Amino acid sequence: MLLIPLLPVPELVITQMNYIGIDALVVVGLVLLTGICGLTSFGQAAFVGIGAYATAYATTVLNWSPWAGLGLGLLLTAVIALILGMVTLRMSGHNLPLATIAWCVALYYVLGNVDALGRYDGMVNIPSVSIVGLSLQSGRHYYYLVWIFAGLAAFGTLRLLDSRSGRILRTINPDHGGGATMPEAMGASVFRHKLLAFLIAALLASAAGWLFAHLQRTINPSPFGIGRSLDYLFMGVLGGVGYVWGAFVGAAFTTVLRDLLQDWLPKIFGGSGNYETIVFGLLLIAALKISPGGLWSWVSGHFEAKRFEIESSARDALPRRSKPQAGEQLLDVQGIHKQFGGLAAVQNVSFSLGAGEIVGLIGPNGAGKSTTFNLISGALSLSEGEVVFSGKKVGGSPSRSIARLGLSRTFQHVKLVPDMSVIENVALGCYQRTESGPIAALLRTDRLEERRAFAEAERQLRRIGLQDVLFQKAGNLSLGAQRLVEIARALAADPLLLLLDEPAAGLRDGEKAALAQVLAQLRQERLGLLLVEHDMNFVMGLADRIVVMEFGRKLIEGTPAVVQASPAVRAAYLGLEAS
Numbered sequence: 001m002l003l004i005p006l007l008p009v010p011e012l013v014i015t016q017m018n019y020i021g022i023d024a025l026v027v028v029g030l031v032l033l034t035g036i037c038g039l040t041s042f043g044q045a046a047f048v049g050i051g052a053y054a055t056a057y058a059t060t061v062l063n064w065s066p067w068a069g070l071g072l073g074l075l076l077t078a079v080i081a082l083i084l085g086m087v088t089l090r091m092s093g094h095n096l097p098l099a100t101i102a103w104c105v106a107l108y109y110v111l112g113n114v115d116a117l118g119r120y121d122g123m124v125n126i127p128s129v130s131i132v133g134l135s136l137q138s139g140r141h142y143y144y145l146v147w148i149f150a151g152l153a154a155f156g157t158l159r160l161l162d163s164r165s166g167r168i169l170r171t172i173n174p175d176h177g178g179g180a181t182m183p184e185a186m187g188a189s190v191f192r193h194k195l196l197a198f199l200i201a202a203l204l205a206s207a208a209g210w211l212f213a214h215l216q217r218t219i220n221p222s223p224f225g226i227g228r229s230l231d232y233l234f235m236g237v238l239g240g241v242g243y244v245w246g247a248f249v250g251a252a253f254t255t256v257l258r259d260l261l262q263d264w265l266p267k268i269f270g271g272s273g274n275y276e277t278i279v280f281g282l283l284l285i286a287a288l289k290i291s292p293g294g295l296w297s298w299v300s301g302h303f304e305a306k307r308f309e310i311e312s313s314a315r316d317a318l319p320r321r322s323k324p325q326a327g328e329q330l331l332d333v334q335g336i337h338k339q340f341g342g343l344a345a346v347q348n349v350s351f352s353l354g355a356g357e358i359v360g361l362i363g364p365n366g367a368g369k370s371t372t373f374n375l376i377s378g379a380l381s382l383s384e385g386e387v388v389f390s391g392k393k394v395g396g397s398p399s400r401s402i403a404r405l406g407l408s409r410t411f412q413h414v415k416l417v418p419d420m421s422v423i424e425n426v427a428l429g430c431y432q433r434t435e436s437g438p439i440a441a442l443l444r445t446d447r448l449e450e451r452r453a454f455a456e457a458e459r460q461l462r463r464i465g466l467q468d469v470l471f472q473k474a475g476n477l478s479l480g481a482q483r484l485v486e487i488a489r490a491l492a493a494d495p496l497l498l499l500l501d502e503p504a505a506g507l508r509d510g511e512k513a514a515l516a517q518v519l520a521q522l523r524q525e526r527l528g529l530l531l532v533e534h535d536m537n538f539v540m541g542l543a544d545r546i547v548v549m550e551f552g553r554k555l556i557e558g559t560p561a562v563v564q565a566s567p568a569v570r571a572a573y574l575g576l577e578a579s
């Protein structure tokens, strides 16, 4: 790459490379926003436009230097992206993409109707960029500037993805089995992470606009309309929107293919019928059919998950919570109620749980156990009642606040990120015990904390018997093993109270016995454990107390012996099982 401008390559190739680098900068932002976080934006061209017009105005009207123009563009973009993000990122379904279309279309007409910005004729005489007195007027010099920006964007994004914030970004795409529930249960704000991705994508697009304006030296609104936004999405999807390097492949492939088709098709078909657009569209459909994950997914399929040495000296280095005395009350559930339309899924359920105690929550299918779990952990809002955890009323609090107080959980339907390695999935659990942000990730000042988080993740995986699969993709494990990974992830949060939803489901007998041993050990360490479990041998052998639910109500509460002897339980629960 460094040598290309020095070699006798035609000027056309240099020009193409410059445009590929600028496009790739925008598409890297889309990879983060759309590929990683699952937020589709049709508005990236508008941010390119803001960067381009800000510098055009600053340099031609205000006579500022191009670098000051870059600062102005980035600042303006940040303000607009934060306001737009606050308004749109809470939208669900199709509303977010529609909002970004609306914003892109609106900005196009604003640019075309403001006199100071030259209306549809645009702005001319934009100066070239110079660095320490060296003018980058020639395409061969400008090439270095473009590719420094593109390279920094790519490496910066890769660093971000391999960090505490990046792991959360990688969990929020619902298409990858994620969503908001799990990262919120780890103590992270999903909205703030979405806003971060939206802001970074907008800033990258704005920087691309700056490069574009000083390369072209003249601009008008047409390259910043909705059509161009679609082009960026095509590039991303074609290259592989889940991969940073896919942005480069997509940008290069699209640019080169377009140019080739523009040259060759008129020679084959004659005349000027815009054939390249038609053929390009057909080729795009074919490419997506053959490789739905994009071109880079062919290459990345051969990569193994990243392996690294776990530093044993980093173990136990993350801050730990002070544990309460054995028997001290941890959880007090007071008359909770949950109404789903006409269905009262949970009605007036009360029980409590102390430190160093295992309580089993059992009952037939649909009795309301998982709903009770979700009400305690804050994943669902209470219709009535109160939950007191660790001495604080938490009813109505979001699950991330309850998680930060020391409540950790697993899910009935396993929520791991299948494409992420097992150890990274478990490191997600350390989120609230660590604090490095995105800037620390870019500067790599987070490495010590990361090593500690991974050492903690490895310790918990070893404890649960999964030390041999640390670097496998979580999606490749059996369902039983995935449940164990969830337990390790919950333990990595150093909780006071652990809520386990059917931990033994899908485990073989030996694995169940090993799990029971780990849970008994946790009880010794004065953790509180609440288990929903269908495996009666498992739960009766382990729990100190059992709460039985039926039709949303608490039927009975007592020791395993009392519950097993209860005729009401036999009728309601065991009777059902036997049938």
Ligand SMILES: Nc1ncnc2c1ncn2[C@@H]1O[C@H](COP(=O)(O)OP(=O)(O)OP(=O)(O)O)[C@@H](O)[C@H]1O
Pocket (backbone or CB within 6 Å): 340, 343, 345, 363, 364, 365, 366, 367, 368, 369, 370, 371, 372, 412
């Ligand atoms: N989000 C929801 N909207 C409407 N109804 C719901 C919702 N979640 C659960 N329900 C209903 O509430 C009732 C209790 O469900 P819940 O999942 O809590 O039972 P459960 O005891 O955990 O059952 P299982 O053992 O089968 O998991 C069921 O009738 C279920 O269909």
